[in-house]
Amino acid sequence: MKNGMDKSTELILEYAKELAKQNVVGTGDCISVRSGAYLIASKADVRLEDLTENDVVKIKMSDAQGEYALHARIYAAKSDASAVCHCHPAWVEPIARCGAVIPAVTDDMTQIVGRNCKTCKNDAGTIAKNLKKRNSTLVAGDGCVTAGRTLNEAVTCVLVLDKAAHCFVASTVLKKNVLINFFEATLMNVIYKMKYSKKNQENLQSEEGSL
Amino acid sequence: MWDKNTENELRQLVKDSGVRLLEENLVQGTWGNISARLDEDHMLVTPTGLDYNHLTPEDMPIVQISDPSVWSDGKKPTSERKIHAAVLASRPEINVCIHSHPVFATVMASCRMPLPAFSDELREVMGGDVAVGAYGLPGTKKLMEGTVKAIRGRNACFMANHGVFCVGKTMDEAFNVLRVLERNVYAFIQKKTLEKTGGGEYTDEMLFDLFVKSKG
Numbered sequence: 377m378k379n380g381m382d383k384s385t386e387l388i389l390e391y392a393k394e395l396a397k398q399n400v401v402g403t404g405d406c407i408s409v410r411s412g413a414y415l416i417a418s419k420a421d422v423r424l425e426d427l428t429e430n431d432v433v434k435i436k437m438s439d440a441q442g443e444y445a446l447h448a449r450i451y452a453a454k455s456d457a458s459a460v461c462h463c464h465p466a467w468v469e470p471i472a473r474c475g476a477v478i479p480a481v482t483d484d485m486t487q488i489v490g491r492n493c494k495t496c497k498n499d500a501g502t503i504a505k506n507l508k509k510r511n512s513t514l515v516a517g518d519g520c521v522t523a524g525r526t527l528n529e530a531v532t533c534v535l536v537l538d539k540a541a542h543c544f545v546a547s548t549v550l551k552k553n554v555l556i557n558f559f560e561a562t563l564m565n566v567i568y569k570m571k572y573s574k575k576n577q578e579n580l581q582s583e584e585g586s587l
Numbered sequence: 588m589w590d591k592n593t594e595n596e597l598r599q600l601v602k603d604s605g606v607r608l609l610e611e612n613l614v615q616g617t618w619g620n621i622s623a624r625l626d627e628d629h630m631l632v633t634p635t636g637l638d639y640n641h642l643t644p645e646d647m648p649i650v651q652i653s654d655p656s657v658w659s660d661g662k663k664p665t666s667e668r669k670i671h672a673a674v675l676a677s678r679p680e681i682n683v684c685i686h687s688h689p690v691f692a693t694v695m696a697s698c699r700m701p702l703p704a705f706s707d708e709l710r711e712v713m714g715g716d717v718a719v720g721a722y723g724l725p726g727t728k729k730l731m732e733g734t735v736k737a738i739r740g741r742n743a744c745f746m747a748n749h750g751v752f753c754v755g756k757t758m759d760e761a762f763n764v765l766r767v768l769e770r771n772v773y774a775f776i777q778k779k780t781l782e783k784t785g786g787g788e789y790t791d792e793m794l795f796d797l798f799v800k801s802k803g
Contacts, residue, residue: 398612470795476802481697483725483749484618484688528638535612539690545798546691546776547698549783554699556748560724 384409384416385432391531392418395463396425400538402464402519408447409459409527413437415447424463449504450523457507459527464519465538467545471495472514478540480556481547485540487568489533491561493520493540512537589625597623597631598644604758605639608687613765619687619750622671623758628652630675634662652676666726673735674754681754683761688750691772695719696745702768702775712767714741722747743768 381389387409395401401424408417411434418424419431420443433444440448447460471478478493480486485493488511495514496506503521506513512522512533520537524530547553556564601621608614608621622632631647633639648661655672658664665671671684695702695717702717704710709717720737723730734752737744742764743753751768755761777789784793 466791474799481748482688482693539688539693542690543694543697545795546694547700548801549794549797550694550776550779551698551700553697554722554748556722564724 381429384411385429387527388416388418388432389427389429391527392424392427395461395531395534396423398535400463400465400534401425402466402469404443404518405461405463406443406447407459407461407463407527407530408444410451410457415440415444415451417444417447420444446500446503446521449500450507450521453504453508454523456525457511457523457530459524459530460521461524461527461530461534462515462519462521463534465534465541467538467541468514468520471541471545472519473517475516476514478514478537478544479553480558480561481543481553482536482540483556483564484536486556486561487564488529488536489540490565491556491558493537589629594625594631594649595644597625598647600758601631601633601647602639602642602644604685604762605633605642607762608685609639613689613769614687614750619685620665620667620671621686622650622668622675622684624652624675624682625649627679630671631661632664632668632671635665637662667730669726669728669731670734670752673731674738674752677735677739678754680756683755683758685753685761685765686746686750687753687765689765689769691769691776692745692751693749694776695772696750697748699745699747701745702772705775705778706771708767709771712764713743717741717743717745717768719745719747720752722749725749 405424406418406420408415414434414436416434418427422431435444437448450460472495475495480491490510493512493514495516496502498516498518507523514520522530522533601623604621608619620633622630624630630650630652632650634646646662648658648664650664650668651657652672652675655668667686674684699719701719704716718737721733723733734746738752745751753761753764755764780794781789783797
């Protein structure tokens with residue numbers, strides 16, 4: 377704990393800084409972690425790069441409204457999620473705006489995100505339903521929402537998704553995408569979740585604290 | 588055989604270089620791996636599936652180059668150690684390998700397009716054009732053989748739908764290969780975009796407009 381700041385606030389500030397550093401932030405970003413019946417979140421009207429300790433709020437899930445209600449719906453629908461990121465990275469944004477699907481262009485996307493990432497309707501119920509069995513979705517006209525077992529995992533999803541979006545756009549223009557086939561993409565995703573990432577997520581869970 | 592001081596210095600270098608990959612966004616999460624030669628038959632590698640920020644120098648296992656299934660010390664080695672071992676075995680002048688997933692180079696990897704040696708810098712640092720290795724699932728023989736073949740006579744290659752593999756005599760040299768590759772792929776994407784738009788000053792919006800048009 378630094379300067380009397382609680383662990384969750386520290387985490388939010390640390391990863392807000394990381395997202396800004398990796399240049400995957402935009403307007404309307406909000407990241408949160410679960411804390412029992414509460415969620416600890418960045419203020420939705422403050423850009424992540426400008427976030428300070430005073431811009432991290434604690435909200436009771438049952439009373440959450442607006443952006444925070446979206447996060448609360450996701451935590452309710454997805455019991456294994458301890459963190460949610462709603463971000464607007466530069467390459468994801470235009471794809472979400474035109475309602476496209478990011479296909480299996482890269483190994484790391486298929487492993488971390490899944491064999492594709494679709495754009496869903498901009499509605500809290502639909503987003504939460506979409507995230508029930510996945511950890512990432514594009515949202516029509518509103519960036520992407522990712523959920524993770526740790527904040528580290530949710531942030532990694534944002535980074536990998538933006539890179540996959542960039543690769544999808546640029547490789548389509550350069551030549552033609554050669555996609556990873558359905559079987560291999562699904563297999564990699566299962567191995568990542570069940571085996572490859574397990575130890576790292578356990579370490580991170582103990583470090584980020586039991587939320 | 589190597590002395591303990593050299594080993595400790597290399598352990599620290601591998602650990603610091605893993606963090607450097609993350610800090611420069613040349614890799615995301617736990618992806619990517621690094622090896623550094625200890626002697627002609629041993630290398631230090633990064634462990635599998637763990638965040639570089641949380642590793643200690645002692646976590647790096649020592650792997651036998653002639654038989655990468657044999658390892659000691661440290662944590663379980665990266666599943667891509669066979670590629671590192673095969674490259675180090677076939678290239679005695681190389682001491683360091685970096686496998687990572689930087690954004691621009693991964694564009695080439697995802698459309699499986701080789702990079703022509705269009706600049707002096709590329710010819711000098713890569714040794715010519717940069718080929719694409721055959722696609723294979725992570726940790727497989729197919730991926731290993733494809734990568735070894737594609738990097739033959741060069742200091743880097745793309746790995747289909749995966750990332751890049753770069754080598755150097757030193758860690759700094761391998762990082763330089765990685766950065767030069769990334770910079771030149773970006774220049775190549777700009778050049779190709781402008782050829783299609785008819786010139787002007789490159790912007791990412793141009794690329795996106797071409798993408799939208801191609802999708803009808």
